[in-house]
Amino acid sequence: MRRLIVLAGVVVTASLLMTGCEYDGPTAMYHRPQEETTAPVITALDPPEAPAGVNTIAIEGAHFSDTLACNKVYVDGFPAEITSHSATRLTIRRPNRTGDSTTIQVVNTRALEIASFGPYRIDPVHWPFGHFTTGDELSAVATDGSGNVYVVQRSPRSVYRITSDGEKTTLGEAGRIVTDAVIHPSGAQLIFLMANRSIDRMDVETGEVAEYFRGAKRVSVGDFDVHGNLYAGGSRTALMVVTSALSEKDTGLYGTDEILSIRVYGGSVYVAVRRASGTPSAGIWRHEILDAAGTVGPGVLILDWSEAGAHAGSAIQDMEFSPDGTLLVGTDHADPIFLLHADNSRDILYKSILPGNAVKLRGAGRFLYMLQGGQQWNVLRIDMGETGM
Structure with a gap:
């Protein structure tokens, strides 16, 4: 009988502790708000079209990342090589894509939205x-x-x-x-x-x-x-x-x-x-x-x-x-x-x-x-x- 009384006391004490305390540790990952920067914007491409002789294309805009690895550029969905970067200008090599209506996209991996620009003409070379x-x-x-x-x-x-x-x-x-x-x-x-x-x-x-x-x-x-x-x-x-x-x-x-x-x-x-x-x-x-x-x-x-x-x-x-x-x-x-x-x-x-x-x-x-x-x-x-x- 004494053992039953002691065990019941332990259970009651544990219940009171559980209901009377809150968890003060760090917020779980799935409860954290998304860390988001302003979405990138493309305002212009230089040159305005890519005839033969153009070896690189400059993307003018805003809210690109200062970190190279956080910038991604795609031409019709295919990745392009970035040769220089800043928060307002990305330079890419001429891509291995041609057409009168290609689409250029810039991804800043710290932002949720993608910047798109088109149609953009790229001639065969x-x-x-x-x-x-x-x-x-x-x-x-x-x-x-x-x-x-x-x-x-x-x-x-x-x-x-x-x-x-x-x-x-x-x-x-x-x-x-x-x-x-x-x-x-x-x-x-x-x-x-x-x-x-x-x-x-x-x-x-x-x-x-x-x-x-x-x-x-x-x-x-x-x-x-x-x-x-x-x-x-x-x-x-x-x-x-x-x-x-x-x-x-x-x-x-x-x-x-x-x-x-x-x-x-x-x-x-x-x-x-x-x-x-x-x-x-x-x-x-x-x-x-x-x-x-x-x-x-x-x-x-x-x-x-x-x-x-x-x-x-x-x-x-x-x-x-x-x-x-x-x-x-x-x-x-x-x-x-x-x-x-x-x-x-x-x-x-x-x-x-x-x-x-x-x-x-x-x-x-x-x-x-x-x-x-x-x-x-x-x-x-x-x-x-x-x-x-």
Whole structure:
């Protein structure tokens, strides 16, 4: 009986304690009010539409987050890459979306509402050119002043001319495998470099092939200046000059190195080199052209390839200049074209839009022609816009 009385007392005491006390701990998560900031607002996009040549788009507005990770931008529901941010301005890379009525959305993860803006026009920037098939392994591309594009196939060594409106004809056949091609300043001849001492020429009207020059070394790449001098090079050849009078000069430059690409622009010759020793191991040098005979000045390093960011581990394959003087470097990277602007800023051309492996690059007006290598060989026509990148 005594045990029953004690047990009853314990139960009564516990009941009184439970009814007489309140829980003073923190508020449960499901009872907390939502921590909300003001909803983001989009007031304008800069530019107001995205034609070719636009590499980034600025989103003007208010109530974006000062923290990058709290901002999300979507174009037609697909995430876009944010390159810079503030509470009133977000900059994104041109997205891999096209259309006259795309929708831009901004999410601030600290707000409940989403900002939307549209319709927004985004033009396409590249497409296949010349109707080549996957099995057509291609080796060179060149352009002339009339907008014609010349493409050389590796095997068979067919040479095609494609007009600016896409009409394709077979011009002839090269005598050897062509490693680079360039139009002579006269416009009448297509010059073939072939990793050989012989440099050939093809008449662009008749397709007839003959030897243009035979030098002392095997040259693989080259380009002309306005005086008709051809600057050429290859693996351990040094930078050679074939003058307009068809004589040869050895500059003595890069004699133990591999010259990967040569371009003439703005009174200078640019040489992409993989060096046999020393630092940098690869880069691009500029040499001023001093006279009409093709004499070149000392080299100035304009790009140490080890400082090319994510592209530093890729191979330089070719170079070209856009109309505004931006140097475009073709690589085997997944984003194949690296940009070096005149102010030394760096970027990527149409990141996540262009397919990989830019084997050769040649420009004609607002268009850049990229020879796409790898498992799928093709020629891409890339619209650089009215003023280039």
